[in-house]
Amino acid sequence: MKNDNSMAWMLVLPALILLCIVGVVPLLAVFNYSFFDIFTLQDRFWVGLEWYGDLVGTPELYHALGRSVLFTCVILAVQFPLGIAIALLLPQQTYTSSFFLIVLAVPLVVPWNMIPIIWLNLINPDYGLIGYGIKAIGWDFDYKFNALHTWILIVLMDTWHWVGLVAILAYSGLSSIPQAYLQAAAIDSASKWQVFRFIQLPKIKGVLMMGLLLRVMDSLMIYTEAFTINAGGPEGATSFLSLELGEEIGGFDYGPAAARSVLYFLLVLVVAWIFQLSLRRQNEKEA
Amino acid sequence: MMNVLRLIGLFGVLVFILGPLVQSFLLSLIVTFPHEGFVKGDWTLLNYRNVFRDPELLASLGNSLIYVSLNVVLTLLVALPAAYAVSRYRFVGDKHLLLLLLAFRITPPVVLSLPIFLLFAKLNLLNTPVGIAVVHCLFNVPVAIWILSSFINAVPRAFDETAFLDGHSRMGFFVKLLIPAIVPGIGVSCFFCFIFSWVEVVFARILTSTGGKPVTMAIQNLFGFQTDIGLVMAMTVISLLPGLALIYFVRNHISKGFQLRG
Numbered sequence: 001m002k003n004d005n006s007m008a009w010m011l012v013l014p015a016l017i018l019l020c021i022v023g024v025v026p027l028l029a030v031f032n033y034s035f036f037d038i039f040t041l042q043d044r045f046w047v048g049l050e051w052y053g054d055l056v057g058t059p060e061l062y063h064a065l066g067r068s069v070l071f072t073c074v075i076l077a078v079q080f081p082l083g084i085a086i087a088l089l090l091p092q093q094t095y096t097s098s099f100f101l102i103v104l105a106v107p108l109v110v111p112w113n114m115i116p117i118i119w120l121n122l123i124n125p126d127y128g129l130i131g132y133g134i135k136a137i138g139w140d141f142d143y144k145f146n147a148l149h150t151w152i153l154i155v156l157m158d159t160w161h162w163v164g165l166v167a168i169l170a171y172s173g174l175s176s177i178p179q180a181y182l183q184a185a186a187i188d189s190a191s192k193w194q195v196f197r198f199i200q201l202p203k204i205k206g207v208l209m210m211g212l213l214l215r216v217m218d219s220l221m222i223y224t225e226a227f228t229i230n231a232g233g234p235e236g237a238t239s240f241l242s243l244e245l246g247e248e249i250g251g252f253d254y255g256p257a258a259a260r261s262v263l264y265f266l267l268v269l270v271v272a273w274i275f276q277l278s279l280r281r282q283n284e285k286e287a
Numbered sequence: 288m289m290n291v292l293r294l295i296g297l298f299g300v301l302v303f304i305l306g307p308l309v310q311s312f313l314l315s316l317i318v319t320f321p322h323e324g325f326v327k328g329d330w331t332l333l334n335y336r337n338v339f340r341d342p343e344l345l346a347s348l349g350n351s352l353i354y355v356s357l358n359v360v361l362t363l364l365v366a367l368p369a370a371y372a373v374s375r376y377r378f379v380g381d382k383h384l385l386l387l388l389l390a391f392r393i394t395p396p397v398v399l400s401l402p403i404f405l406l407f408a409k410l411n412l413l414n415t416p417v418g419i420a421v422v423h424c425l426f427n428v429p430v431a432i433w434i435l436s437s438f439i440n441a442v443p444r445a446f447d448e449t450a451f452l453d454g455h456s457r458m459g460f461f462v463k464l465l466i467p468a469i470v471p472g473i474g475v476s477c478f479f480c481f482i483f484s485w486v487e488v489v490f491a492r493i494l495t496s497t498g499g500k501p502v503t504m505a506i507q508n509l510f511g512f513q514t515d516i517g518l519v520m521a522m523t524v525i526s527l528l529p530g531l532a533l534i535y536f537v538r539n540h541i542s543k544g545f546q547l548r549g
Contacts, residue, residue: 005379011372012384015365015428022403022425023391029402089296098538100297102531103304108482109530110308111503114523118311121516129310160307210433217393224488242397249401261398265390268398272389276382 027265033258044255051259060244061263068220068240071154075219078159080208083166087174087204088196090167101171104164116228119157143230147237150230154238157225162215169211173204205282213275217268311520319517334521344522347505351485352529354416354423354501359480361420362427363473369428370435371465375447388429396489399425404493414498422490427480434479438472439465471540478537485530502526 034051036044055061086104090097110118123143125131134141143153177199185195223242226232232239232247241264248257315334318325325333338344373381403422404413412418446468450460466473488503495504506526509519 008372008376008378008381011368015369015432016384018361018365018421018424019387019391019428021406022422023394023399026399026402026406029405030399033402085296086300089293089300096297100300102534102538103301105482105534106308106527106531107304109485109527109534111486111488111506111523111526113488113503113507114519114526117519118307118523121314122307122310129306160303164304213389213393217395221393221395221397223395223397242395245397249397254401257401261401264398265394268394269386269390272386272393276386276389 030258030261030265033254034262036255038254047255051256052263054256055259055263061260063236064239064241064244067238068222071151071222071240072216072219074151074155075158075162076212076215078155079163079166079215080212082159083163083211084170084204084208086163086167087170088200090171092175097171101168104167107161107164110161112224113228115157115161116225119153119160120229123153145234147234150234150238154222154226154229157229158219158222161225162218166208166211166215169207170204173207174200177203209275209279209282217271220271221264312524314517315520315524317517320513320515334515334517335525337515337518338521338525343500343508344505347500347502348525350416350495350499351501351503351526354419355481355484355529357417357420358423358427358484359477362424362431362480363476365424366428366431366435366476367461367466370432370439371461373432374436374439375444388432392426392429394425396425396487400489400493403490407494412494414495416499416501418494418499419484419491419501422494423480423484423487426483430479430483431476434476435469435472438469438475442468471537474537475540478533481530481533485526 035046035048037047037050038044090100107115122128122130123134123141125135141149143149181199182195185199190198220240221242222240223246226238226240227243227246230238232243245257245260245264248260316330316332318327318329318331318333321327322333325331372378373385407413407418407422410418412421442465446464447460450464451457455464486503488507491501491503492507495501500508502522503526506519506522509515509522
């Protein structure tokens with residue numbers, strides 16, 4: 001690799017300027033608001049760290065964080081094994097696999113605010129396809145008032161939405177494995193599990209990292225879909241981090257909302273940093 | 288035996304992914320709302336006709352197409368040189384830059400929605416597709432840089448050096464040689480920019496409160512005291528078409544180009 005600082009920075013500059021406008025400047029503004037009690041933007045009072053104190057000092061924040069982390073763990077535990085399994089099912093480089101890649105990508109292009117609507121329609125006991133099924137087996141499914149059922153619905157919906165991304169990424173890793181590796185394994189009469197464990201899994205680790213990062217953050221901060229399903233209910237059982245923030249902004253509590261935003265951004269930064277470290281370690285191991 | 292299991296598995300995937308959409312598609316073909324001369328519950332193309340008769344829905348399709356295309360162009364313009372730098376050079380601060388990219392990609396839009404609204408009000412970018420196009424760069428530029436740089440990594444370094452020896456300027460090399468060499472990567476970047484931008488709701492809502500609404504918000508507006516769910520589903524089905532077309536074009540490349548550098 002060459003060292004050529006000025007040239008490299010020249011090339012990066014346009015992207016950096018754009019990101020400053022849409023990222024850095026708004027972040028600084030949020031940081032600034034978080035120290036004020038804001039009635040209108042002209043009419044505001046310095047309150048120092050009061051909002052931060054309120055946030056950190058009450059248990060609600062930790063409960064919401066706990067719910068979000070649990071949700072993320074469930075999502076990862078469901079979507080990664082499932083996505084990898086789907087990728088392993090697909091035949092390599094044929095019309096069938098192209099067809100399935102297209103099918104898997106379809107939920108990704110559905111507008112996010114329509115995804116909960118589609119699912120609420122599906123489980124509607126009067127005309128939903130799944131609703132009929134639930135009624136037929138006599139299951140007392142109540143996503144409005146039963147917390148477990150709300151969770152099942154949101155996890156199912158999120159899996160439908162995103163498992164395709166995991167599968168596509170895993171498939172892309174699998175198709176980069178040279179045939180010779182698999183032939184050598186066949187000669188050594190390796191079992192399916194051994195092939196997966198020692199050849200396929202190491203090869204798809206890199207792309208899965210990207211999927212992991214996207215899924216961790218998007219599920220940790222899930223907003224639109226979860227809110228439309230049950231507005232955080234029943235009794236706050238699905239009130240995740242972003243939902244609480246959305247509520248504050250909706251209620252025009254800009255000061256506390258800004259303080260919360262700053263905390264969330266710090267959380268994002270920590271996750272990104274941990275992720276970068278592990279990525280670098282992995283790359284060094286390969287090099 | 289193995290093949291039977293595989294077929295069952297693939298069939299299961301098909302049902303799980305497409306099943307939920309089947310109902311939406313069916314609803315879009317049924318009269319679900321009292322319209323003159325139609326019986327509720329009948330099969331019809333009325334909902335689709337109504338979409339094309341509603342100037343607001345048509346305008347929203349236009350708005351969405353405009354902002355997504357603008358966003359893709361803008362993203363590629365800034366991401367291409369940056370991806371080249373990330374792929375070919377080690378420079379002071381490159382690790383911080385990558386961390387910043389990661390952080391911005393995963394920052395939830397809700398966190399920035401309020402200051403973005405105020406900033407864009409000052410810049411006169413409210414209620415226009417341009418505003419959405421710019422703000423979506425927040426998460427699309429990082430994604431595009433990752434994808435493009437992994438495609439550039441696959442181009443051997445000698446390719447650049449030969450071109451410079453042959454007397455190509457840097458600009459000439461970029462346009463005439465490098466870009467044609469990574470066309471699949473550009474396609475894949477477009478696809479991912481599209482899927483994160485077309486479907487985004489939080490920024491789109493806050494930036495278009497009174498006009499310039501994109502498809503997502505136009506659909507949202509159809510909900511009210513009495514909702515014509517057939518019309519909603521028809522609009523949803525139409526909103527899938529551009530995405531499906533794009534998936535079709537990049538289907539053979541979609542599975543390449545995701546190696547991250549830390």
